Amino acid sequence: MTEVYDIVIIxxxxxxxxxxxxxxxxxxxxxxxxxxxxxxxQPLALYPDKKIYDVPGLLGVTGRDLVTNLxxxxxxxxxxxxxxxxxxxxxxxxxxxxxxxxxxxxxxxxTVIMATGKGSFEPRRLQIEEASKFEGAGLSYFLSQxxxxxxxxxxxxxxxxxAVELALAIEPYAKKTYLIHRRDRFRALEQSxxxxxxxxxxxxxxKKVTGLKRLANGQLQVxxxxxxxxxxxxxxxxxxxxxxxxxxxxxxxxREWAIAPDRDLYGVLVKENFVTSQPGLFAIGxxxxxxxxxxxxxxxxxxxxxxxNAAIRCFDPDRGGPGHSSSLIIE
Ligand SMILES: Cc1cc2nc3c(=O)[nH]c(=O)nc-3n(C[C@H](O)[C@H](O)[C@H](O)COP(=O)(O)OP(=O)(O)OC[C@H]3O[C@@H](n4cnc5c(N)ncnc54)[C@H](O)[C@@H]3O)c2cc1C
Numbered sequence: 001m002t003e004v005y006d007i008v009i010i011x012x013x014x015x016x017x018x019x020x021x022x023x024x025x026x027x028x029x030x031x032x033x034x035x036x037x038x039x040x041x042q043p044l045a046l047y048p049d050k051k052i053y054d055v056p057g058l059l060g061v062t063g064r065d066l067v068t069n070l071x072x073x074x075x076x077x078x079x080x081x082x083x084x085x086x087x088x089x090x091x092x093x094x095x096x097x098x099x100x101x102x103x104x105x106x107x108x109x110x111t112v113i114m115a116t117g118k119g120s121f122e123p124r125r126l127q128i129e130e131a132s133k134f135e136g137a138g139l140s141y142f143l144s145q146x147x148x149x150x151x152x153x154x155x156x157x158x159x160x161x162x163a164v165e166l167a168l169a170i171e172p173y174a175k176k177t178y179l180i181h182r183r184d185r186f187r188a189l190e191q192s193x194x195x196x197x198x199x200x201x202x203x204x205x206x207k208k209v210t211g212l213k214r215l216a217n218g219q220l221q222v223x224x225x226x227x228x229x230x231x232x233x234x235x236x237x238x239x240x241x242x243x244x245x246x247x248x249x250x251x252x253x254x255r256e257w258a259i260a261p262d263r264d265l266y267g268v269l270v271k272e273n274f275v276t277s278q279p280g281l282f283a284i285g286x287x288x289x290x291x292x293x294x295x296x297x298x299x300x301x302x303x304x305x306x307x308x309n310a311a312i313r314c315f316d317p318d319r320g321g322p323g324h325s326s327s328l329i330i331e
Pocket of ligand 1: 011018033034035036040042043046052053054055086088115116120211253286287294295296298
């Protein structure tokens with residue numbers, strides 16, 4: 001029999017992660033669902049190495065470190081986490097929500113909290129034939145821990161901030177780091193480009209990836225075409241190819257749910273405690289819309305406990321609380 005969660009949180013960005021932690025702190029059965037293979041939302045996918053200065057109590061924290069800390073915090077209590085899983089439909093039957101995923105799994109929930117930001121993220125993929133068959137086996141679009149590439153030969157593709165910053169972050173760990181870009185100039189911050197010029201990262205421009213081949217020893221052969229002088233084509237042998245063309249976020253999936261809540265131009269409309277037009281369905285963080293709403297992490301963090309506590313009142317009105325976490329003793 002499919003188990004029933006008290007609260008399912010859709011979206012593993014900072015706001016969804018904090019909501020999942022807070023729900024587990026309140027001792028309810030909670031699941032967190034994220035479309036990408038890694039939790040972290042915008043801070044990890046879009047600006048992992050930039051510092052954030054307006055999260056209370058943190059004097060400048062990178063997107064990556066914020067997400068790492070949120071993960072550690074979630075680890076204090078039990079949260080069922082499903083990554084690489086997109087919720088493609090939500091229906092309500094007999095006071096329960098049925099959440100359909102793009103995988104085999106279906107989840108049942110008493111209440112649902114949307115923390116879906118601006119939509120589910122999809123990396124912009126390498127446009128070459130059969131690229132998908134190398135995904136997860138040498139080709140990736142995402143990296144959260146540069147240390148995992150110790151002693152590997154790594155090539156990064158892309159010309160923006162994320163490609164340049166990732167190359168610089170990986171270089172101290174990797175055996176060799178290449179950065180491939182189809183133009184001569186990078187679109188990244190001037191300071192990062194300057195740092196790149198003085199780093200051991202080998203820059204390959206103006207070149208584009210036109211083919212991939214698996215070699216007998218398991219490494220990946222990357223065929224590069226010079227965009228101006230075709231005779232300068234070359235073959236690079238790497239352990240990992242990481243494509244950084246950015247992410248596309250699209251909320252079409254959410255709009256197609258059977259119980260798609262009311263929305264305006266800016267997001268899902270919410271009332272008190274961030275409940276949507278659908279009782280039992282809440283929306284927190286960037287996804288919601290109300291007068292004066294601002295897309296800030298601190299604001300979403302504040303909304304999370306309010307929505308979780310209101311969700312608990314839906315299925316357990318006599319529970320009381322919330323208390324203060326400072327009365328807990330956690331080993
Ligand atoms: C470049 C940049 C810099 C920024 N700097 C700051 C800053 O300095 N300070 C600040 O406070 N804010 C900053 N922000 C804004 C901040 O990142 C957002 O306010 C914050 O990420 C919102 O968090 P969230 O959890 O609501 O949504 P998101 O971070 O967008 O996370 C939503 C998650 O939900 C997932 N998802 C969506 N739909 C589904 C689905 N159907 N099924 C499964 N998963 C789904 C997505 O894949 C995504 O991971 C910045 C944003 C950008 C782009």
